[in-house]
Amino acid sequence: MTQTMTGYLRNDGRKGIRNVVVIAYLVECAHHVAREISFAYRDKDVHVIGFPGCYPNGYALRMMESLCTHQNVGAALLLSLGCEGFNRTGLAATIAKSGRPVETLVIQQNGGTAKTIAAGIEWVGQALEQIDGVTRTEIEPSELVVGTICGGSDATSGITANPAMGRAFDLLIADGGAGIFEETGELIGCEGYMADRAATPELAAEIEACMDKTVRYYATMGHASISPGNSEGGLTTIEEKSLGAYAKSGASDIAGLIKPGDRPPTGGLYLLDVIPDGEPRFGFPNINDNAEIAELIACGSHVVLFSTGRGSVVGSAIAPVIKVCANPETYRNLADDMDVDSGRILEGRATLDEVGQEVYDLIKNVSNGAQTKSEALGHREFILTYKSFEPIGPSCLPMAS
């Protein structure tokens, strides 16, 4: 098993495990042009991300800055219609400052759809050649950041896949790496347990305040983060779903509480607060799993672990997604989409520790370049919508940072 991995050294010193060109549309009106440019490079790591809204949003800008300068990204092409409110010059400046090649194409200034597509295809071709020369570097497990999410959950998720991913987190954190768990909307009912695991009393208070906000927010929405499919899979209430989701966090102390775009300053276990601050304004906090995956990646995740019982098939732009299938019946039905069969635990064919080790080994293999199932199938989902956040408080991060 690989202990040291080989990745890509960026000019800002960060180390990536993929060498992606992102094409970012800055309003839905530029989405088609972005997609058409990417179609010319279907067999390359050229991924489309974007923000659909015409109104500007500080959270969306920060997310796009974090994503376009993510360590897995080598270059970025920005696609603007021309009249939208997104701060394209600010985004381009942030990317340029990070040392990455960046270009902005404004459709209204480039002669329209066809001419912009042609210009974009040419620029991406040059960018791919340029970033192929990026310095390769060794990556230690202690330098990895891994995110975790569950989606398409059923009642097996919290018995097999989530506890197994929790064991993998324990192994990663013991090696000095950072793990991020989130879905605070799916931790309702776990607030007391999480506060008990906080590294400091001040952090415990921050976590409790964060969870109060979460319950308030979803109560206003009138619908918790629990779907009909979850219920068909045996999950009756949000707190039942939460207890299963919480198992993803493993057994480490919680070192800090971060928000989308914040990067863990040290190794250890971090909770990501995904619930907007202030009065609910823009609707449901995360309208689907990919909204959360994008936030985990914006926090610097090299790889995302994704557990599923019902059988989600999604992947993501920018960072590989490792699918851990909780339900043995689902695995037999959807094996081509699943990286790990943790339902073996329910059938007595493997132990939690064995599957936890398998997940950790796979994190390292994937970080060394091995493709996940969703990557090989071409899944590059991405979504970003409106939110607003206040900066994290001073007690949220470890003192050493």
Place this chain on the structure above:
Amino acid sequence: MSSSDFDPRLVYLSPKDNICVVAQRLEAGARVLVAGETIEVASTLPIGHKIAVRAIAKGETVLKYGAPIGSTTAPVARGEHVHTQNLQSDYIPTYERDGDGAFQG
């Protein structure tokens, strides 16, 4: 109670729990050992669904992993399926995809 009091097709997650979890699909009429007593399953139960390990009164807290997952809305007999028809969240309701139980936005 310990796991030896349960059919191997059931998982009893914590000794505090008043429910156990179906680990392999049970057809209606299947006979399984629940908390040391054999019961007949009334309706087919897919993997992941819950069975009461003892009688649970209306309004009582249901425990899974040793932790609360909501309160019963009706009395539940030992061996009965515990789900949305007799258990509700203490936080925010759960909705169905269609029919009377659907979310109206």
